[in-house]
Amino acid sequence: LQYEEGLRQDDETRERLLRLRIDNLEAQFCQLSSKYLYLLNEIQTPVRGGDENKNQDIVNQLIQEALESETESQDVDENQRTFTSSQGKEYDCYGFLKFGHEDGNVLVTRAKILQRKSLEIEYQIRDADEEISKQIKWENFMVGLSPNKHLVRSTDIKFLLRQGVPHQYREKIWKGCNNLYVRQTRIKLGNKYYKHLEERAKNNKSNPAIKQIELDLLRTLPDNKYFDKIDSPGIKKLRRILLSYSIHNPLIGYCQGINRIAAIALLFLCEEDAFWCLVAVTEHLMPADYYTVTLAGAQADQRVLKDLVQEKCPKLFAHLEANDVDLSFFTFNWFLTVFVDGVNPELFLRVWDVFLYEGSKVLFRFALAFLKYGEDEILKQLNNLTINRYMRMLGETITDVRRIYTIAFSELNPFPMRSISSKRQYHLQQVKLELEELEKIRRELRSTREESEQYQDRQDDLSEDEIDDEG
Structure with a gap:
């Protein structure tokens, strides 16, 4: 058994070293490809005819081959970490469009992508041992976190969270973190509270938040495949959450910013848990007056x-x-x-x-x-x-x-x-004083404008009376 265990460990070590070597080669390939694309971009010249026309054809052919080769390389090497839509758009495992803000120059854009990809691979190689250690620690922690056991505060979980939550555990851990703040409220309000809110929001056509929510839905995460179209699955859930929240907390109603918070929660949590995540953020994690009209x-x-x-x-x-x-x-x-x-x-x-x-x-x-x-x-x-x-x-x-x-x-x-806390208290007081002063100035301006309009109306009436007398 010890001999077999030794062989297994030896195989795992060999496999890991081989993977690191492949990652190193991929990083080097990305760096060279990036430099090649930058070079091709530099030597592009306008077509003028003759030999220059022939040279330009060669450059264009090299450019086409480089871009096709780079795309094929992505399909082979990244199929475990990304996926591609029917339109050829590449998304990460969270649904975000990779490198969504593209330069007008396709060569420069792809060169930048390769540079960044090379850096990401280098960091993965550098952090490989830490990632393995982190994964083992999280696996051990999750074994102790049974389905009926709630997350509790401890130095261990604080340390683990600062190392990052593995993708497969985010749903449970984020829900556990949110429940540290809203669990008692959820128990008090009952299991059907969110459904009741949803029904009330559906029937409340005069809700002042409706118009702004509709305007912001497609602006929320435009580079994420779950929120990029009006019929995307995330948009429908997001609309329900935001409308329900505007009923739940009329003091906030709807404020730009909370749409993105709800959307990110929806990437990992079910709709109801995402709603309670929004409640946790706006009413517990953030200070008061964060998402009010005055911000x-x-x-x-x-x-x-x-x-x-x-x-x-x-x-x-x-x-x-x-x-x-x-x-x-x-x-x-x-x-x-x-x-x-x-x-x-x-x-x-x-x-x-x-x-x-x-x-x-x-x-x-x-x-x-x-x-x-x-x-x-x-x-x-x-x-x-x-x-x-x-x-x-x-x-x-x-x-x-x-x-x-x-x-x-x-x-x-x-x-x-x-x-x-001390700085926050001081500056919040200053901001509120300034807002009060600003509101006072607005009231005075409105009052002055109203008085001016009333004076003008009286003048107009007098002028009409004078005309009538002359007549």
């Missing part, structure tokens, strides 16, 4: 983030201030959508793994980690325009998840919640 809580958090950037990244803060860059222009939606907006799926799902357990404090950790990750490149940008251009693409270009986590949970320490 006061969200505005306050942007000021807190600015304070933290000044403390944790003073050079970057000074550079942004010197170039008159408003950081909230890029980071506001990170917070409002829990990093769904403008961040690649593998990364924002890892953010969600931690967020659903630890709460909104981690949003500051990740926002700062993103900025710290891109700090050197941002400092190289010498004006407002180039900084803005780089910042718009920052979330989409980050592929090194391990590096982001190292920054967020190691390099940014200490990160006391007491300090965050």
Whole structure:
């Protein structure tokens, strides 16, 4: 038996080394292919006739062969990780269109894709041992989490969540995290509560949220196959959840941002559990006033983030201030959508793994980690325009998840919640005072306009009376 076990382990080691070698070769192939496509793009010339016309034909033939070869390579190597639609669109395992924002130049686009693919493979090779260890730890944890056993808070689960939840366990773990916040409410309201909400929403044709929800449905996750058409399966569920939530919490009703939260929950949870995930996020995990009409809580958090950037990244803060860059222009939606907006799926799902357990404090950790990750490149940008251009693409270009986590949970320490809470309280009070002052100014303007209109009406009446007298 020991001999057979030794042979088995030896075979597993050989197989693993062979897989690593194949991954290395694939990464090198992607790098070379990317350089080849960039080179072909550089030597393209306008057709003028004669030999130049012949040369251009050769270049065009090479371009066609390179693109066809690259597509065939994807079909062979990535069929376990992605799938392709009948229209030839490539999607990841979550339904997101891979590399959806394409450059107008097909060669440059495919070269960028290959560059990114090469980096992803290199990170997979680097993190292979950690992934195996993580998988074993999660398997052991899930064995102890029986169907009737609820997730409870512990240092073990906190540590595991920071390592990332394997795809096959996300449904159970996310549901368990949500129940830490809403389980008692669900018990109190009963099993049929969501169905009752759904019926009420269906019959309430005067709901003021209906119009905006309908407008936002196809804007929610336009690059995801489950939400890209009005008859997509996710759209119908999303509509029901958002309408039901507007009945459940009329103080919020519907606010842009919660549509994406509900949609991401639907990728892993059934419809009713996705609804309760939305409740957990909006009413427990996020501070009050986050999803109200004024977005006061969200505005306050942007000021807190600015304070933290000044403390944790003073050079970057000074550079942004010197170039008159408003950081909230890029980071506001990170917070409002829990990093769904403008961040690649593998990364924002890892953010969600931690967020659903630890709460909104981690949003500051990740926002700062993103900025710290891109700090050197941002400092190289010498004006407002180039900084803005780089910042718009920052979330989409980050592929090194391990590096982001190292920054967020190691390099940014200490990160006391007491300090965050204090800053939030101060800035929320300031935002509310400013909003009250703004509302006061609006009332005065309305009052002045009304008085002016009344005065004009009186003048018009007097003018008409004078005309009648003269007549």
